[in-house]
Amino acid sequence: MSPPSGPEQQFLDKLAAGRFEIQRCAGCGKHVFYPRVLCPHCGAERLEWMAPSGRGTVYSTTVVRRKPADGGDYNVCLVDLAEGVRMMSRVVSVPPESVKIGMSVMARIAEGLVEFLPA
Amino acid sequence: MRGSVAIAGAGLAGCGEAPGWSETEIAASAAKNALADAGLTTRDVDGLVIASTNIFMSGLALAEHLGIHPKFTESTMVGGSSFVGHLIPAALALNAGLCDVVLVAYGSNQRTGVGRAEAGKYKAALDPQPFEQPYKPFNPPTAYALAAARHMHQYGTKREQLAEIAVAARKWAQLNPEAFAREPLTVEDVLKSRMVCDPLTVRDCCLVTDGGGAYVLVRAERAKELPKRPAYLLGVGAAHWHRQISSMPDLTVTAATESGRRAYEMAGLGAQDVDVVELYDAFTINTLLFLEDLGFCGKGEGGAFVSGGRIAPGGALPVNTNGGGLSCVHPGMYGIFLLIEAVRQLRGEAGARQVKDAQVALAHGNGGVLSSQITAILGTQDTL
Numbered sequence: 176m177s178p179p180s181g182p183e184q185q186f187l188d189k190l191a192a193g194r195f196e197i198q199r200c201a202g203c204g205k206h207v208f209y210p211r212v213l214c215p216h217c218g219a220e221r222l223e224w225m226a227p228s229g230r231g232t233v234y235s236t237t238v239v240r241r242k243p244a245d246g247g248d249y250n251v252c253l254v255d256l257a258e259g260v261r262m263m264s265r266v267v268s269v270p271p272e273s274v275k276i277g278m279s280v281m282a283r284i285a286e287g288l289v290e291f292l293p294a
Numbered sequence: 295m296r297g298s299v300a301i302a303g304a305g306l307a308g309c310g311e312a313p314g315w316s317e318t319e320i321a322a323s324a325a326k327n328a329l330a331d332a333g334l335t336t337r338d339v340d341g342l343v344i345a346s347t348n349i350f351m352s353g354l355a356l357a358e359h360l361g362i363h364p365k366f367t368e369s370t371m372v373g374g375s376s377f378v379g380h381l382i383p384a385a386l387a388l389n390a391g392l393c394d395v396v397l398v399a400y401g402s403n404q405r406t407g408v409g410r411a412e413a414g415k416y417k418a419a420l421d422p423q424p425f426e427q428p429y430k431p432f433n434p435p436t437a438y439a440l441a442a443a444r445h446m447h448q449y450g451t452k453r454e455q456l457a458e459i460a461v462a463a464r465k466w467a468q469l470n471p472e473a474f475a476r477e478p479l480t481v482e483d484v485l486k487s488r489m490v491c492d493p494l495t496v497r498d499c500c501l502v503t504d505g506g507g508a509y510v511l512v513r514a515e516r517a518k519e520l521p522k523r524p525a526y527l528l529g530v531g532a533a534h535w536h537r538q539i540s541s542m543p544d545l546t547v548t549a550a551t552e553s554g555r556r557a558y559e560m561a562g563l564g565a566q567d568v569d570v571v572e573l574y575d576a577f578t579i580n581t582l583l584f585l586e587d588l589g590f591c592g593k594g595e596g597g598a599f600v601s602g603g604r605i606a607p608g609g610a611l612p613v614n615t616n617g618g619g620l621s622c623v624h625p626g627m628y629g630i631f632l633l634i635e636a637v638r639q640l641r642g643e644a645g646a647r648q649v650k651d652a653q654v655a656l657a658h659g660n661g662g663v664l665s666s667q668i669t670a671i672l673g674t675q676d677t678l
Contacts, residue, residue, distance in 0.1 A: 183424060209425040209541075235447070235545055237439040238492040239432045251431050251491075253440060253540055263426045263540040272492065276447040288428050 182210035182222070195229070195282060195289050197260060198222040208260035229282035230257040231291060238271040250274050254291055256282075266291045296560055297678045299385045300517035300524035301509045303332025304634040309505035309623045310474045313406040317348060318355050320506035321401030325360060328508035333521040334395060339510075341366040341396035343384055345376040347626055348402075348413060356399060366393040372534065373661020374574060375668040377507075377630035381530050384511045394512065401506035402625035410502065410626075426538055432491060434576065435499055437539035437663035439491035442579040444545040446493060448594065453493050455597035456578040457484035460497050460620050462606035463575060467617025469607060469647035474503050475621040498578040500619035500628070507630035509637065514678075525637040526678055528563065528654070529671040531556025539663045546594075549667040550587035550658060557656075557669035558589075565589035568671070569652040570639045571611060572632040574660035575618040581605070584658050585613070588669065612649045615639060629668075632657035636672050653677050 178185065182198070186209070189196050198207040202219025206227070213220055236252035250271035254264050264282075266274040267290050280291035305327025308320040315323075321344060329335055342364040346352035353367040366387045370376060377400055384396040404410055418427060431437065445451045461481055467473035479497065487495035517524035533552035536542045558564050565588060573584040582596035590611060591599035599605075605613035616622040616635040623631055636655035638644045653676055659668040 187424065235440040235444040237436055237443055238489075239430065239436055240489050240491065249430065251429050251436050251440075253545075261540055263429050263431065263538075265429050276443065 182212060186210045189224070190284065190289070191287060193284060195227065195284055196224045197227050197256070197258065199225045206258040206260045208256070208262055227256050227258050227282070230294065231255055231280045231282065233266065233274060233276055233278040233280060234261060235276055236266070236274045254280060262289070264289055264291055266293065268292050295385055295389065295530070296528055296562070297526050298514055299388050299511050300514050300526045301633065301637050301672065302512050302517045302520045302522060302524055303328045303330070303334065303510035304637045305331050305508050306472065306634060307506045308401065309472060310503050311406050312403055312504040315403055315504070317346060317401045317403050317407065318359050319401070320403060320504065321356055321399040321508070322359050324401060324506035324508035325356070325397055325399045328399070328510050329397065331522060332510040334510060336360045336362055338395045339397045340364055341384065341387055341393035343368045343380045343396060343398040344400060345369050345371040345380070345627070346400070348408065364393070366396065372666035374576065374627040374629045375659030375661035375666045376627065378632060378657055378659030378668040378670050379532050379666070381511065381527055381670055382532065385527060388511065388513050394516065396511040397508060398511065398630065399506065399508035400627060400630045402627065403504045404626045405502050405504045407504070423538060426540055434663055435491045435494055438577040438579050439494045440539055441545040441583070441664055442493050442577070445579065445582070448546055449597065451582070451597035453485060454481055455601055456493070456498055456582065457481040458600050458603070459575070459578040459581045459605070460484045462600065462603065462609070463614050463618040463620035465606045466615050466647055467621035470617050470622060473617040473622040474501055475617070494577060494579070500576045500624040501621065503623050503625050505623045505625035507634050509630065509633055523641045523674065525640045525672045525674070527670065528673045528677060529557040529559070529561030530669065531560065532666070532668040534666040537662055537665050542664060546583070548583050548587050548664050550584050550669060553667040553669040554588040554658070557671050561671040563654060563671060568654050568656045570615060570636065570649045570655045571613045572636050572655065572657045573614060574628055574632060574658060575614055575620050576624065576628065576660065578620070580660055581613065583664070584660070588656065588658060607647065615644065615647050615649060629659040629661070632659060633670065633672070640672060640674050
């Protein structure tokens with residue numbers, strides 16, 4: 176328990192400081208998201224933080240329907256990063272229903288969250 | 295394990311709406327009905343199994359309520375599939391001689407009691423999911439919508455084909471006087487219903503009801519002495535690969551591929567041997583994925599398979615004969631109802647919806663968001 180906080184809190188602290196980082200296993204070389212204590216691929220303990228390229232592809236997408244009075248419809252999607260990990264996120268700046276599977280997207284940090292723009 | 299234990303009694307309580315009833319009271323009522331069905335009383339029960347999303351230490355609560363001092367108590371909680379999965383520890387305990395009569399029960403008042411939205415707030419506070427929750431998935435529908443969208447993209451599955459699944463479930467429900475939703479439903483009705491999370495409309499989503507169920511598991515020799523025809527456990531298998539949808543490796547392939555294989559291997563049977571199929575249909579996409587993953591059709595062929603009323607009454611494969619979670623009952627966790635319907639079909643007690651000469655029934659439970667997959671195969675005396 177040497178670091179001052181767990182990997183989840185470290186990730187959130189980095190994000191709050193404007194940095195989007197994921198883990199990479201020093202044992203098997205695979206990338207890991209969400210942040211873990213052990214590599215879920217090989218069990219090794221040496222997970223190192225790295226900055227991903229930010230490039231991704233929409234793996235699946237949906238429009239969550241919401242009353243206009245409550246803020247209207249919005250996008251929720253799964254994005255596969257170029258590093259081979261998947262994350263839940265949203266694609267913004269386009270109408271939610273125009274987000275398509277296979278779309279190339281680029282990460283940005285907004286309101287303390289990782290979200291994506293069409294690339 | 296094959297054939298060593300059997301379900302000797304099954305019962306329902308509070309299905310639909312049960313205003314004014316607590317969750318433990320609903321579970322206890324179902325337990326009473328299941329025990330009466332088995333020709334037993336609470337005095338005979340020495341093993342108790344329950345899972346709950348809301349009741350803290352539910353095994354203690356139900357034992358206290360029923361006045362049971364169990365030798366064996368078990369509360370594995372892996373979502374809605376739990377009660378199918380409970381067959382495994384219950385059978386192990388019976389076969390090890392730890393106890394003689396295991397009561398498995400569930401009760402929920404999610405429709406008329408503490409609402410889902412309110413309960414969700416408490417759960418989010420106690421168990422935050424910081425890698426999903428900030429994006430406001432409306433779960434569970436969002437997770438299943440993502441799976442449906444991916445299946446449509448990858449295999450050309452059509453919304454009309456998903457809608458056929460809802461229509462088939464409704465047609466079965468119309469044959470079941472205990473089903474909650476029995477009014478006519480067409481493919482067009484499903485497509486034109488309110489969209490919840492694209493591509494799923496509200497009619498692609500299960501009911502939100504109250505309800506409870508229970509079953510009694512005993513060793514095979516004991517089951518033969520009890521009044522009802524035993525439903526023997528022929529095979530059971532469990533698997534899970536993720537909890538959150540964002541961690542599911544492939545949204546078109548569930549761990550049912552693995553749980554099903556294990557259950558078939560134990561039973562010495564395959565999909566072609568199954569007479570009646572009960573699949574955990576929290577959403578229409580579930581039925582389609584499980585038909586594929588359990589070997590009733592090939593991967594990607596589920597849409598074509600369910601077309602033309604194949605899984606509806608009169609079709610080639612009877613699926614979700616009580617009306618399923620889509621049209622019969624769905625009180626948060628549906629797993630126990632799969633087994634109860636399977637037992638009724640194997641006994642020949644299912645009335646207008648009875649599948650002729652049903653000897654082998656498959657009950658497949660799903661928990662979480664396509665996460666926990668547990669397959670059980672039950673059979674009559676002739677299948678031993």
